[in-house]
Amino acid sequence: MGEWFEQNGALLGLALLDGIASAALIFMVAVGLNLVFGVLRVLNVAHGSFFAIGAYAAASLGLFLASAGLPAWASLLAILLAAVLTGLTLGPLIERFLLRRIYAEESVLQLLVTFALFMILEDAQKLLWGVQPVSFSGPVSMMGTVDVPFAGDVIPYNTYQVILLPAIALLTLVGLALFLRRTLTGRVIVAVTLDREAATAMGIDAGRIYLLTFAFGAVLAALGGALSAPTASLVPGVGASTIVLSFAVVATAGLGQIEGAALTALMIGIGRSVAVTFEPELEVVVPYLIMVAVLLVRPQGLFGVPETRRI
Amino acid sequence: MTLRRTEILLALLLAAALILAALSTPWLRFVLTIALAKGVAVLGILLLLRAGQVSFGHALYVALGAYAVAFLAPSMPEASLLLPAAAALAGAVGLLVGLFVSRYREIFFGMLNLALSMVFYSVLEKLYHITKGTDGIRVPAITVLGQPLEGATYGWAVFGIALALAFLFGLFVRAYLASPMGQALAAIKTRETRLDFMGVSPRQILLSAYVLSAVMAGCAGALIAMATRHVTPLLAYWTASGELVFIAVLGGAGGVLGPFLGAITFELVRVYAAATVADAWQMILGTVLLLVILFARGGIWGLVASWLGRRRAA
Numbered sequence: 001m002g003e004w005f006e007q008n009g010a011l012l013g014l015a016l017l018d019g020i021a022s023a024a025l026i027f028m029v030a031v032g033l034n035l036v037f038g039v040l041r042v043l044n045v046a047h048g049s050f051f052a053i054g055a056y057a058a059a060s061l062g063l064f065l066a067s068a069g070l071p072a073w074a075s076l077l078a079i080l081l082a083a084v085l086t087g088l089t090l091g092p093l094i095e096r097f098l099l100r101r102i103y104a105e106e107s108v109l110q111l112l113v114t115f116a117l118f119m120i121l122e123d124a125q126k127l128l129w130g131v132q133p134v135s136f137s138g139p140v141s142m143m144g145t146v147d148v149p150f151a152g153d154v155i156p157y158n159t160y161q162v163i164l165l166p167a168i169a170l171l172t173l174v175g176l177a178l179f180l181r182r183t184l185t186g187r188v189i190v191a192v193t194l195d196r197e198a199a200t201a202m203g204i205d206a207g208r209i210y211l212l213t214f215a216f217g218a219v220l221a222a223l224g225g226a227l228s229a230p231t232a233s234l235v236p237g238v239g240a241s242t243i244v245l246s247f248a249v250v251a252t253a254g255l256g257q258i259e260g261a262a263l264t265a266l267m268i269g270i271g272r273s274v275a276v277t278f279e280p281e282l283e284v285v286v287p288y289l290i291m292v293a294v295l296l297v298r299p300q301g302l303f304g305v306p307e308t309r310r311i
Numbered sequence: 312m313t314l315r316r317t318e319i320l321l322a323l324l325l326a327a328a329l330i331l332a333a334l335s336t337p338w339l340r341f342v343l344t345i346a347l348a349k350g351v352a353v354l355g356i357l358l359l360l361r362a363g364q365v366s367f368g369h370a371l372y373v374a375l376g377a378y379a380v381a382f383l384a385p386s387m388p389e390a391s392l393l394l395p396a397a398a399a400l401a402g403a404v405g406l407l408v409g410l411f412v413s414r415y416r417e418i419f420f421g422m423l424n425l426a427l428s429m430v431f432y433s434v435l436e437k438l439y440h441i442t443k444g445t446d447g448i449r450v451p452a453i454t455v456l457g458q459p460l461e462g463a464t465y466g467w468a469v470f471g472i473a474l475a476l477a478f479l480f481g482l483f484v485r486a487y488l489a490s491p492m493g494q495a496l497a498a499i500k501t502r503e504t505r506l507d508f509m510g511v512s513p514r515q516i517l518l519s520a521y522v523l524s525a526v527m528a529g530c531a532g533a534l535i536a537m538a539t540r541h542v543t544p545l546l547a548y549w550t551a552s553g554e555l556v557f558i559a560v561l562g563g564a565g566g567v568l569g570p571f572l573g574a575i576t577f578e579l580v581r582v583y584a585a586a587t588v589a590d591a592w593q594m595i596l597g598t599v600l601l602l603v604i605l606f607a608r609g610g611i612w613g614l615v616a617s618w619l620g621r622r623r624a625a
Contacts, residue, residue: 119597284433
């Protein structure tokens with residue numbers, strides 16, 4: 001072990017940093033998926049498309065601003081703007097005109113509707129942005145690198161991924177927890193999650209909360225995508241892998257868990273990057289292995305509370 | 312004439328129409344063989360839909376059946392041995408996976424199946440020295456009852472096997488759905504706790520339907536491997552699973568003809584659409600799926616059945 005560590009210590013450190021960076025992104029998507037499921041009781045398969053569209057929109061906007069001669073920091077603004085625009089256009093439209101029609105249906109049909117939506121959005125991306133990889137690395141190169149000390153070694157890593165992404169994810173986590181627990185709107189959202197009928201009977205406009213939550217979730221997913229845009233070139237299919245990965249996080253953590261989702265995202269993110277570094281064949285499989293292993297022991301997820309069965 | 316009797320008559324008419332179409336236009340024979348094979352797989356999806364469960368991972372069993380044929384055919388190129396072998400393998404894996412996933416319902420059921428099929432997909436893709444990765448494996452020509460076949464005769468033989476299997480499984484699923492086991496499936500969809508009260512285990516009911524669906528998907532995969540003579544990991548990709556669910560909804564889950572009507576429509580439309588609008592193919596599928604769910608819940612079979620109902624009433 002000691003000898004192995006001597007040889008591979010730096011690699012392991014690198015893998016951990018990769019894992020933290022990707023966990024931050026997965027968390028942004030998974031937490032939105034979780035929130036939307038909690039309130040609407042619809043597992044939105046198209047949530048991954050928000051991620052992908054947010055990423056493409058950020059790349060387009062960022063490249064446009066750069067070509068217009070704006071300073072480099074403007075690309076960070078482009079990321080934020082693209083995420084908000086994507087989320088606030090697609091989210092309300094989809095909730096109001098599509099999902100609202102199917103809340104009373106069985107969950108299989110709801111799942112199929114969002115699956116259909118996912119297929120439509122997937123091709124819409126291909127038509128809008130083509131199938132060639134899109135690259136937008138301005139923010140990463142702008143922020144330079146930082147030296148991370150690890151087990152006696154020093155690992156240079158880009159600041160964007162190792163400082164900015166985790167910081168934003170942490171901010172989202174704390175902000176969301178405070179919002180849900182301390183503000184009136186947040187508490188109303190929690191109330192609708194826990195008991196829709198009772199909440200409606202108290203005079204809460206559930207329709208408005210649905211719209212609000214769905215739009216908010218869409219913005220979070222788009223933000224995750226927009227933030228991911230500078231870290232890798234964009235190719236079609238990123239939406240599919242994102243939704244599967246964030247579902248794995250949500251299922252492993254347990255539905256309705258926010259802090260749990262953060263920990264699980266970290267676990268799956270690091271598991272995956274360690275696999276990429278040492279056993280690349282396992283990369284795709286690791287998140288599922290973690291999920292299946294957890295669900296075998298705890299069917300309700302690591303932090304989930306078992307639901308009582310209805311009679 | 313009752314609807315159940317009409318159903319058999321319609322099935323015979325449909326089979327005759329398929330044979331005529333395959334006779335008149337040779338390239339249609341291949342398309343229809345694939346459609347029949349997928350119809351068999353979708354029959355399994357229909358069983359699960361009856362229980363209110365949707366699996367986004369049944370391409371796993373299709374791929375298992377297909378790869379079983381690809382691996383066994385060089386040493387044992389006999390269709391009457393390959394098909395049972397593929398079915399047995401898919402059934403065995405289905406039992407193993409089913410023991411695990413039958414504990415879950417709805418979203419978890421769907422997504423766990425998806426996850427497992429994706430694991431299998433990446434195994435097929437990454438174990439290059441065994442599976443040849445994304446290049447896939449060529450399947451040698453098979454023999455039927457010891458007869459080596461070539462060219463058009465080979466195509467007709469596979470078409471015939473597909474048609475026979477479609478009938479066999481169609482009749483079987485019809486009988487199964489009418490049996491207490493099949494009736495209990497519908498109870499899982501409404502209130503499964505009531506099954507417990509009656510002393511019936513919902514888990515066992517779902518598990519047997521799951522294993523059956525795996526067997527049918529395995530047979531479908533074997534047929535596809537025999538018809539296309541080439542297997543790739545894409546058979547197990549999640550879009551292939553989604554396709555099966557799509558066909559089930561398009562054809563309608565109300566009767567056993569639904570999957571075949573859906574699969575034939577799907578494959579025929581795809582032949583034309585792939586040539587003209589390759590980039591928007593998924594978009595078209597998605598839109599049709601939305602329209603069917605929102606406006607024609609019973610799918611194609613639902614439309615046919617209500618039309619027949621009106622005629623009888625008139």
